[in-house]
Amino acid sequence: MKRRLLAGAVSAALVLTVAACGGTTKNDSNSAGGGAQSTAQANPNAATKEGVKMAFLPKQLNNPYSDIEVGGGKTAMDELKGQYKLVGPNDASASSQVSYINTLIQQQQDVIGIAANDPNAVCPSLNQARGTGMKVVAFDSDAAKDCRDVFINQATTEGIGEQLAKMAGELAGGSGEIAILSATPNATNQNAWIEVFKQQLAKPEYANLKLVKVAYGNDDDQKSFQEAQGLLQSYPNLKAIVAPTTVGIAAAARYISSSAYKGKVAVTGLGTPNQMREYVKDGTVTKFALWNPADIGYLAAYAGVALASGQITGAEGQRFKAGKLGEYTIGKDGEIVLGPPTVFDASNIDQYNF
Secondary structure, eight states, X not given: OHHHHHHHHHHHHHHHHHHHTSSOOTTGGGGGTSOOOOOOOOOTTSOOOSSOEEEEEOSSTTOHHHHHHHHHHHHHHHHTXXXXXXXXXXXXXXXXXXXXXXXXXXXXXXXXXXXXXXXXXXXXXXXXXXXXXXXXXXXXXXXOGGGOSEEEESSOHHHHHHHHHXXXXXXXXXXXXXXXXXXXXXXXXXXXXXXXXHHHHTSGGGTXXXXXXXXXXXXXXXXXXXXXXXXXXHOTTEEEEEEOSHHHHHHHHHHHHTSXXXXXXXXXXXXXXXXXXXXXXXXXXXXXXXXXHHHHHHHHHHHHHHHXXXXXXXXXXXXXXXXXXXXXXXXXXXXXXXXXXXXXXXXXXGGOOO
Protein backbone atom coordinates (compact mmCIF):
# COMPACT_ATOMS: atom_id res chain seq x y z
CA MET A 1 0.00 0.00 0.00
CA LYS A 2 2.82 2.35 0.92
CA ARG A 3 4.37 1.88 -2.47
CA ARG A 4 1.09 2.57 -4.30
CA LEU A 5 0.47 5.79 -2.38
CA LEU A 6 3.98 7.01 -2.89
CA ALA A 7 3.96 6.06 -6.54
CA GLY A 8 1.09 8.47 -7.08
CA ALA A 9 2.99 11.26 -5.39
CA VAL A 10 6.06 10.39 -7.40
CA SER A 11 4.13 10.69 -10.65
CA ALA A 12 3.29 14.28 -9.82
CA ALA A 13 6.94 15.03 -9.22
CA LEU A 14 8.26 13.44 -12.38
CA VAL A 15 8.06 16.50 -14.59
CA LEU A 16 10.08 18.52 -12.11
CA THR A 17 12.60 15.72 -11.73
CA VAL A 18 13.13 15.30 -15.46
CA ALA A 19 13.50 19.03 -15.89
CA ALA A 20 16.06 19.18 -13.11
CA CYS A 21 18.21 16.42 -14.58
CA GLY A 22 18.46 17.44 -18.17
CA GLY A 23 22.20 17.81 -18.12
CA THR A 24 25.36 17.14 -16.22
CA THR A 25 24.73 17.84 -12.58
CA LYS A 26 27.80 17.02 -10.57
CA ASN A 27 26.47 18.71 -7.45
CA ASP A 28 22.91 17.50 -7.57
CA SER A 29 23.35 14.80 -4.95
CA ASN A 30 23.17 17.45 -2.27
CA SER A 31 19.90 18.75 -3.65
CA ALA A 32 18.29 15.34 -3.68
CA GLY A 33 17.18 15.71 -0.12
CA GLY A 34 19.77 13.30 1.15
CA GLY A 35 19.90 9.58 0.70
CA ALA A 36 17.08 7.29 1.72
CA GLN A 37 19.37 5.08 3.76
CA SER A 38 17.75 1.93 5.01
CA THR A 39 17.17 1.62 8.74
CA ALA A 40 16.07 -2.01 8.47
CA GLN A 41 18.02 -4.76 10.17
CA ALA A 42 19.55 -7.50 8.06
CA ASN A 43 18.60 -11.10 8.68
CA PRO A 44 21.18 -13.32 6.98
CA ASN A 45 19.00 -16.34 7.66
CA ALA A 46 15.90 -14.88 5.99
CA ALA A 47 14.45 -17.01 3.20
CA THR A 48 15.30 -15.94 -0.34
CA LYS A 49 12.16 -14.45 -1.86
CA GLU A 50 10.83 -15.82 -5.13
CA GLY A 51 9.16 -13.59 -7.70
CA VAL A 52 11.35 -10.56 -6.97
CA LYS A 53 10.91 -8.01 -9.77
CA MET A 54 14.31 -6.60 -10.76
CA ALA A 55 14.75 -4.20 -13.66
CA PHE A 56 18.15 -3.65 -15.27
CA LEU A 57 18.93 -0.19 -16.61
CA PRO A 58 22.34 -0.27 -18.35
CA LYS A 59 24.14 2.82 -19.56
CA GLN A 60 22.95 2.14 -23.07
CA LEU A 61 21.01 -0.54 -24.92
CA ASN A 62 22.51 -2.40 -27.89
CA ASN A 63 25.99 -1.98 -26.46
CA PRO A 64 27.82 -5.33 -26.73
CA TYR A 65 29.34 -4.98 -23.31
CA SER A 66 26.05 -4.02 -21.63
CA ASP A 67 24.28 -6.84 -23.43
CA ILE A 68 26.64 -9.34 -21.82
CA GLU A 69 26.24 -7.74 -18.39
CA VAL A 70 22.45 -7.82 -18.36
CA GLY A 71 22.52 -11.32 -19.85
CA GLY A 72 24.30 -12.43 -16.68
CA GLY A 73 21.60 -10.68 -14.67
CA LYS A 74 18.89 -12.61 -16.50
CA THR A 75 20.67 -15.90 -15.84
CA ALA A 76 20.76 -15.15 -12.13
CA MET A 77 17.14 -14.00 -11.98
CA ASP A 78 16.10 -17.25 -13.66
CA GLU A 79 18.05 -19.20 -11.03
CA LEU A 80 16.40 -17.16 -8.28
CA LYS A 81 12.90 -17.55 -9.76
CA GLY A 82 12.62 -13.79 -10.06
CA GLN A 83 11.18 -11.53 -12.75
CA TYR A 84 13.82 -10.00 -15.05
CA LYS A 85 13.18 -6.77 -16.92
CA LEU A 86 15.47 -4.80 -19.24
CA VAL A 87 14.96 -1.13 -20.10
CA GLY A 88 17.27 1.65 -21.18
CA PRO A 89 18.13 4.43 -23.58
CA ASN A 90 19.77 4.12 -26.97
CA ASP A 91 22.08 6.98 -26.07
CA ALA A 92 24.45 7.03 -23.09
CA SER A 93 22.88 10.04 -21.37
CA ALA A 94 21.85 10.53 -17.77
CA SER A 95 18.67 12.44 -18.62
CA SER A 96 17.42 9.48 -20.64
CA GLN A 97 18.05 7.16 -17.70
CA VAL A 98 16.04 9.42 -15.38
CA SER A 99 12.88 8.96 -17.41
CA TYR A 100 13.27 5.18 -17.26
CA ILE A 101 13.76 5.24 -13.48
CA ASN A 102 10.56 7.22 -13.10
CA THR A 103 8.68 4.69 -15.20
CA LEU A 104 10.07 1.81 -13.11
CA ILE A 105 8.78 3.51 -9.96
CA GLN A 106 5.31 3.66 -11.46
CA GLN A 107 5.60 -0.01 -12.40
CA GLN A 108 6.47 -0.85 -8.77
CA GLN A 109 9.56 -2.89 -9.40
CA ASP A 110 11.23 -4.40 -6.32
CA VAL A 111 14.81 -3.67 -7.38
CA ILE A 112 16.48 -1.37 -9.91
CA GLY A 113 19.90 -2.36 -11.19
CA ILE A 114 21.55 0.65 -12.81
CA ALA A 115 24.85 1.45 -14.53
CA ALA A 116 24.77 5.21 -14.10
CA ASN A 117 25.75 7.56 -16.89
CA ASP A 118 26.17 10.33 -14.33
CA PRO A 119 26.55 9.61 -10.60
CA ASN A 120 24.42 12.54 -9.45
CA ALA A 121 21.93 13.31 -12.22
CA VAL A 122 20.10 10.03 -11.55
CA CYS A 123 20.21 10.51 -7.78
CA PRO A 124 16.88 12.30 -7.12
CA SER A 125 14.89 9.69 -9.03
CA LEU A 126 16.75 6.80 -7.42
CA ASN A 127 16.00 8.19 -3.98
CA GLN A 128 12.35 8.56 -4.94
CA ALA A 129 12.42 4.88 -5.83
CA ARG A 130 14.04 3.98 -2.52
CA GLY A 131 11.44 6.05 -0.72
CA THR A 132 8.76 3.69 -2.05
CA GLY A 133 10.60 0.67 -0.67
CA MET A 134 12.50 -0.26 -3.81
CA LYS A 135 16.12 -1.37 -3.57
CA VAL A 136 18.82 0.06 -5.84
CA VAL A 137 21.88 -1.87 -7.00
CA ALA A 138 24.40 0.14 -8.98
CA PHE A 139 26.63 -1.98 -11.19
CA ASP A 140 29.51 -1.26 -13.57
CA SER A 141 29.25 2.55 -13.17
CA ASP A 142 28.30 3.81 -9.74
CA ALA A 143 25.59 6.25 -8.73
CA ALA A 144 26.30 8.57 -5.81
CA LYS A 145 26.60 6.44 -2.71
CA ASP A 146 23.69 8.11 -0.92
CA CYS A 147 21.19 7.09 -3.58
CA ARG A 148 21.82 3.38 -3.96
CA ASP A 149 22.03 0.44 -1.54
CA VAL A 150 25.10 -1.33 -2.95
CA PHE A 151 27.53 -0.97 -5.84
CA ILE A 152 28.88 -3.94 -7.80
CA ASN A 153 32.40 -2.93 -8.79
CA GLN A 154 34.19 -4.88 -11.53
CA ALA A 155 37.47 -4.70 -9.67
CA THR A 156 39.03 -2.17 -7.39
CA THR A 157 39.46 1.21 -8.99
CA GLU A 158 43.12 1.17 -8.02
CA GLY A 159 43.63 -2.27 -9.56
CA ILE A 160 42.17 -1.26 -12.92
CA GLY A 161 44.02 2.06 -13.07
CA GLU A 162 47.29 0.37 -12.21
CA GLN A 163 46.73 -2.34 -14.85
CA LEU A 164 45.97 0.25 -17.54
CA ALA A 165 49.16 2.18 -16.70
CA LYS A 166 51.21 -1.00 -16.67
CA MET A 167 49.98 -2.07 -20.12
CA ALA A 168 50.47 1.45 -21.53
CA GLY A 169 54.01 1.60 -20.23
CA GLU A 170 54.93 -1.81 -21.63
CA LEU A 171 53.35 -1.25 -25.03
CA ALA A 172 54.85 2.23 -25.44
CA GLY A 173 58.27 0.83 -24.69
CA GLY A 174 58.58 2.88 -21.51
CA SER A 175 58.57 6.31 -23.12
CA GLY A 176 56.72 8.62 -25.49
CA GLU A 177 53.30 10.17 -25.95
CA ILE A 178 50.15 8.30 -24.99
CA ALA A 179 46.46 9.26 -25.10
CA ILE A 180 43.25 8.06 -23.51
CA LEU A 181 40.05 7.39 -25.47
CA SER A 182 37.29 7.23 -22.86
CA ALA A 183 33.48 6.99 -22.92
CA THR A 184 31.48 10.01 -21.75
CA PRO A 185 33.05 12.88 -19.78
CA ASN A 186 30.87 12.06 -16.76
CA ALA A 187 31.12 8.25 -16.71
CA THR A 188 31.90 7.48 -13.08
CA ASN A 189 33.99 4.39 -13.60
CA GLN A 190 36.09 5.66 -16.50
CA ASN A 191 36.88 8.88 -14.67
CA ALA A 192 37.90 7.03 -11.50
CA TRP A 193 40.21 4.69 -13.48
CA ILE A 194 41.69 7.62 -15.41
CA GLU A 195 42.42 9.44 -12.15
CA VAL A 196 44.34 6.43 -10.83
CA PHE A 197 46.04 6.11 -14.22
CA LYS A 198 47.27 9.69 -13.94
CA GLN A 199 48.49 9.06 -10.40
CA GLN A 200 50.44 6.07 -11.68
CA LEU A 201 52.09 8.18 -14.38
CA ALA A 202 53.53 10.38 -11.63
CA LYS A 203 55.65 7.44 -10.45
CA PRO A 204 59.35 7.31 -11.43
CA GLU A 205 58.90 4.19 -13.60
CA TYR A 206 56.52 6.11 -15.88
CA ALA A 207 58.48 9.38 -15.89
CA ASN A 208 59.13 9.15 -19.64
CA LEU A 209 55.49 8.68 -20.59
CA LYS A 210 53.52 11.80 -21.50
CA LEU A 211 49.72 11.80 -21.47
CA VAL A 212 48.83 14.27 -24.24
CA LYS A 213 45.03 14.10 -24.24
CA VAL A 214 41.90 12.45 -22.87
CA ALA A 215 39.40 12.16 -25.74
CA TYR A 216 35.77 11.06 -25.44
CA GLY A 217 33.89 8.86 -27.90
CA ASN A 218 30.66 8.85 -25.85
CA ASP A 219 30.58 5.06 -26.13
CA ASP A 220 29.48 5.56 -29.73
CA ASP A 221 31.36 3.41 -32.23
CA GLN A 222 31.59 5.95 -35.03
CA LYS A 223 32.50 8.87 -32.77
CA SER A 224 35.10 6.74 -31.02
CA PHE A 225 36.53 5.78 -34.44
CA GLN A 226 36.72 9.45 -35.43
CA GLU A 227 38.29 10.42 -32.10
CA ALA A 228 40.98 7.76 -32.57
CA GLN A 229 41.63 9.10 -36.05
CA GLY A 230 41.80 12.64 -34.67
CA LEU A 231 44.29 11.66 -31.98
CA LEU A 232 46.71 10.34 -34.59
CA GLN A 233 46.31 13.44 -36.74
CA SER A 234 46.93 15.75 -33.79
CA TYR A 235 49.74 13.68 -32.26
CA PRO A 236 51.67 11.91 -35.05
CA ASN A 237 54.25 10.66 -32.56
CA LEU A 238 51.68 8.92 -30.39
CA LYS A 239 52.91 5.59 -29.06
CA ALA A 240 49.72 4.18 -27.55
CA ILE A 241 45.96 4.74 -27.21
CA VAL A 242 44.48 3.52 -23.92
CA ALA A 243 40.70 3.03 -24.06
CA PRO A 244 39.04 2.05 -20.75
CA THR A 245 35.80 1.30 -22.59
CA THR A 246 34.87 -1.65 -24.79
CA VAL A 247 33.37 0.56 -27.47
CA GLY A 248 36.43 2.80 -27.59
CA ILE A 249 39.08 0.11 -27.70
CA ALA A 250 37.32 -1.78 -30.51
CA ALA A 251 36.83 1.38 -32.56
CA ALA A 252 40.45 2.46 -32.05
CA ALA A 253 41.71 -1.01 -32.99
CA ARG A 254 39.57 -1.00 -36.13
CA TYR A 255 41.03 2.33 -37.21
CA ILE A 256 44.62 1.37 -36.44
CA SER A 257 44.31 -2.05 -38.12
CA SER A 258 43.42 -0.50 -41.46
CA SER A 259 45.79 2.46 -41.32
CA ALA A 260 49.48 3.13 -41.77
CA TYR A 261 49.77 3.23 -37.96
CA LYS A 262 49.36 -0.53 -37.61
CA GLY A 263 52.44 -1.92 -35.89
CA LYS A 264 53.52 1.58 -34.89
CA VAL A 265 50.80 2.68 -32.46
CA ALA A 266 49.61 0.34 -29.71
CA VAL A 267 45.99 0.02 -28.63
CA THR A 268 45.09 -1.29 -25.20
CA GLY A 269 42.51 -0.86 -22.48
CA LEU A 270 39.37 -2.74 -21.51
CA GLY A 271 37.57 -4.90 -24.08
CA THR A 272 35.78 -8.20 -24.54
CA PRO A 273 37.70 -11.13 -26.07
CA ASN A 274 35.11 -11.64 -28.83
CA GLN A 275 35.34 -7.98 -29.88
CA MET A 276 39.11 -7.88 -29.80
CA ARG A 277 40.00 -11.36 -31.08
CA GLU A 278 40.53 -10.35 -34.72
CA TYR A 279 42.76 -7.44 -33.71
CA VAL A 280 44.87 -9.67 -31.49
CA LYS A 281 45.11 -12.24 -34.30
CA ASP A 282 46.16 -9.63 -36.89
CA GLY A 283 48.75 -8.09 -34.56
CA THR A 284 47.05 -4.73 -34.00
CA VAL A 285 46.52 -5.37 -30.28
CA THR A 286 49.08 -7.11 -28.09
CA LYS A 287 47.22 -7.15 -24.80
CA PHE A 288 44.18 -5.74 -23.05
CA ALA A 289 42.21 -6.52 -19.92
CA LEU A 290 38.71 -7.09 -18.62
CA TRP A 291 36.65 -9.10 -16.15
CA ASN A 292 33.75 -11.29 -17.18
CA PRO A 293 30.95 -8.72 -17.65
CA ALA A 294 28.27 -11.43 -17.38
CA ASP A 295 29.43 -12.01 -13.80
CA ILE A 296 28.77 -8.35 -12.96
CA GLY A 297 25.11 -8.63 -13.92
CA TYR A 298 24.92 -12.03 -12.24
CA LEU A 299 26.32 -10.66 -8.98
CA ALA A 300 24.07 -7.58 -9.19
CA ALA A 301 21.00 -9.81 -9.44
CA TYR A 302 21.98 -11.89 -6.41
CA ALA A 303 22.69 -8.72 -4.42
CA GLY A 304 19.35 -7.26 -5.46
CA VAL A 305 17.39 -10.33 -4.38
CA ALA A 306 19.36 -10.52 -1.10
CA LEU A 307 18.37 -6.89 -0.44
CA ALA A 308 14.73 -7.54 -1.32
CA SER A 309 14.76 -10.61 0.93
CA GLY A 310 16.16 -8.68 3.90
CA GLN A 311 19.31 -10.80 4.05
CA ILE A 312 21.46 -7.67 3.66
CA THR A 313 20.87 -3.94 3.90
CA GLY A 314 24.09 -2.78 2.24
CA ALA A 315 26.06 -2.24 5.44
CA GLU A 316 29.80 -2.93 5.51
CA GLY A 317 30.70 -6.43 6.63
CA GLN A 318 27.42 -8.12 5.70
CA ARG A 319 27.77 -11.31 3.67
CA PHE A 320 25.57 -13.02 1.10
CA LYS A 321 25.75 -15.93 -1.30
CA ALA A 322 25.87 -15.33 -5.05
CA GLY A 323 25.24 -18.70 -6.67
CA LYS A 324 28.15 -20.00 -8.74
CA LEU A 325 30.33 -17.02 -7.73
CA GLY A 326 30.31 -18.00 -4.07
CA GLU A 327 30.03 -15.75 -1.05
CA TYR A 328 30.71 -12.01 -1.03
CA THR A 329 31.27 -9.47 1.73
CA ILE A 330 30.03 -5.89 1.42
CA GLY A 331 32.84 -3.37 1.76
CA LYS A 332 32.97 0.29 2.70
CA ASP A 333 30.20 2.49 1.29
CA GLY A 334 28.27 -0.54 0.08
CA GLU A 335 30.90 -1.60 -2.46
CA ILE A 336 31.05 -5.23 -3.57
CA VAL A 337 34.12 -6.06 -5.67
CA LEU A 338 33.70 -8.81 -8.27
CA GLY A 339 37.40 -9.67 -8.52
CA PRO A 340 40.70 -8.79 -10.25
CA PRO A 341 40.76 -8.11 -14.04
CA THR A 342 42.13 -10.69 -16.46
CA VAL A 343 44.78 -9.75 -19.05
CA PHE A 344 44.11 -11.19 -22.51
CA ASP A 345 46.76 -11.76 -25.20
CA ALA A 346 47.45 -14.13 -28.06
CA SER A 347 48.33 -16.91 -25.66
CA ASN A 348 44.97 -17.08 -23.88
CA ILE A 349 42.28 -15.21 -25.84
CA ASP A 350 40.89 -18.35 -27.42
CA GLN A 351 40.13 -19.71 -23.97
CA TYR A 352 37.36 -17.11 -23.59
CA ASN A 353 34.08 -16.71 -25.45
CA PHE A 354 32.22 -13.57 -24.47
